[in-house]
Amino acid sequence: MLYRMTTRIRKFQFRFGHQIERRLIHDRRILDGDNNQIIMTKIYDGLLLLAEILFLIFKVLYFICESICTMFIPVTRKSVTGEIVLVTGAGHGIGKELAINYATLGATVVCWDINEGTNKQTMNEIKQMGKHSVYAYRCNVADREEVFKIAEKVRREVGDVTILVNNAGIAYAKKLLDQSVDEIVRVIDVNMISHYWTLRAFLPSMIEKNRGHVVAISSMAGLMGATHGTVYCATKSAIKALMEAISDELRTYSNKKSLIKFTTVYPSLILTGIAKKPRTRFTCVMEGIAPQKAAALIIDAQRQNLKETTIPSHWLPILYAARILPNKVVNCIWDFLDIGVDAED
Numbered sequence: 001m002l003y004r005m006t007t008r009i010r011k012f013q014f015r016f017g018h019q020i021e022r023r024l025i026h027d028r029r030i031l032d033g034d035n036n037q038i039i040m041t042k043i044y045d046g047l048l049l050l051a052e053i054l055f056l057i058f059k060v061l062y063f064i065c066e067s068i069c070t071m072f073i074p075v076t077r078k079s080v081t082g083e084i085v086l087v088t089g090a091g092h093g094i095g096k097e098l099a100i101n102y103a104t105l106g107a108t109v110v111c112w113d114i115n116e117g118t119n120k121q122t123m124n125e126i127k128q129m130g131k132h133s134v135y136a137y138r139c140n141v142a143d144r145e146e147v148f149k150i151a152e153k154v155r156r157e158v159g160d161v162t163i164l165v166n167n168a169g170i171a172y173a174k175k176l177l178d179q180s181v182d183e184i185v186r187v188i189d190v191n192m193i194s195h196y197w198t199l200r201a202f203l204p205s206m207i208e209k210n211r212g213h214v215v216a217i218s219s220m221a222g223l224m225g226a227t228h229g230t231v232y233c234a235t236k237s238a239i240k241a242l243m244e245a246i247s248d249e250l251r252t253y254s255n256k257k258s259l260i261k262f263t264t265v266y267p268s269l270i271l272t273g274i275a276k277k278p279r280t281r282f283t284c285v286m287e288g289i290a291p292q293k294a295a296a297l298i299i300d301a302q303r304q305n306l307k308e309t310t311i312p313s314h315w316l317p318i319l320y321a322a323r324i325l326p327n328k329v330v331n332c333i334w335d336f337l338d339i340g341v342d343a344e345d
């Protein structure tokens with residue numbers, strides 16, 4: 001009896017042990033197979049990443065070469081004939097000259113300004129030049145409701161705006177603690193928040209047609225904060241960021257197919273009177289530029305589809321290069337050149 005039981009147990013152990021052994025071999029094979037598959041996947045992913053990196057390096061080199069070549073090849077300017085150009089702040093200074101220049105180039109011009117009188121004057125001057133495709137609307141760009149209302153009127157009476165020039169701006173050169181709350185809010189509203197309202201009003205039709213151009217007049221003061229510009233410089237810097245962000249957003253959401261262009265302009269000192277007390281030790285370094293010349297350069301940049309430019313253009317690489325210098329070095333140079341704006345009364 002005992003013998004039989006022992007034999008059975010042995011047989012059971014033998015069969016069961018055999019099964020376990022077979023299961024283990026089977027599992028090990030699966031595991032080996034899985035491991036092979038994991039290794040293969042890892043190799044494949046690695047090769048894919050390597051190919052992507054190589055393609056990225058190729059693209060980087062290609063675009064660097066392309067931009068070097070474009071420095072020597074004359075760039076063709078796109079035509080603005082037949083475009084509907086809306087210029088904010090068209091009643092005076094740079095805006096007025098932009099309106100006149102665009103009309104001269106054969107565009108339909110829509111002038112916006114908070115000052116109805118000067119705005120109509122710009123329109124009349126353009127009409128006197130024999131250009132009759134010009135319209136004037138009084139609009140406070142800081143007033144969201146007014147922007148949307150007048151934009152709708154423009155759409156009905158003129159058509160879809162294809163080139164938007166956000167130019168209107170104001171400035172108070174004062175120490176931060178000398179600015180009234182009202183002045184701070186007004187500068188932010190006019191110089192910065194207004195861009196959101198005009199973009200929201202005019203971008204949809206550009207996106208729908210996948211064509212159009214937005215130009216923003218920032219300032220060199222937006223590339224480097226300076227005394228008496230705590231609010232002004234900040235608004236102009238924000239415009240740079242806004243333009244970069246919206247341009248990238250359209251690129252992303254259109255799957256890189258967006259044809260809407262964005263140009264940000266950083267003028268230095270333009271002789272319009274907006275900077276009441278400009279100061280410079282060497283006028284050859286920072287000479288005042290006539291608004292007519294500034295407007296011509298802005299339109300030229302827009303027609304070349306430049307992403308950004310300073311006026312004059314040589315300041316852009318200088319200011320970007322200055323970013324990598326130690327702060328004390330920049331301060332020394334700046335103090336030597338003595339460029340700035342004195343506080344207004």
Ligand SMILES: NC(=O)c1ccc[n+]([C@@H]2O[C@H](COP(=O)([O-])OP(=O)(O)OC[C@H]3O[C@@H](n4cnc5c(N)ncnc54)[C@H](O)[C@@H]3O)[C@@H](O)[C@H]2O)c1
Pocket residue numbers: 088089090091092093094095112113114115118139140141142167168169170171190217218219220266267268269270271272273274275
């Ligand atoms: N002139 C410069 O030295 C200089 C330098 C850098 C940047 N900028 C920028 O260029 C742009 C134009 O400046 P400018 O020198 O021709 O100024 P400007 O004062 O000569 O003209 C500005 C125009 O904008 C209008 N405006 C002001 N507030 C408005 C509002 N809420 N709604 C609609 N219109 C409004 C004014 O009535 C005026 O007609 C501004 O954004 C300014 O910050 C000027």
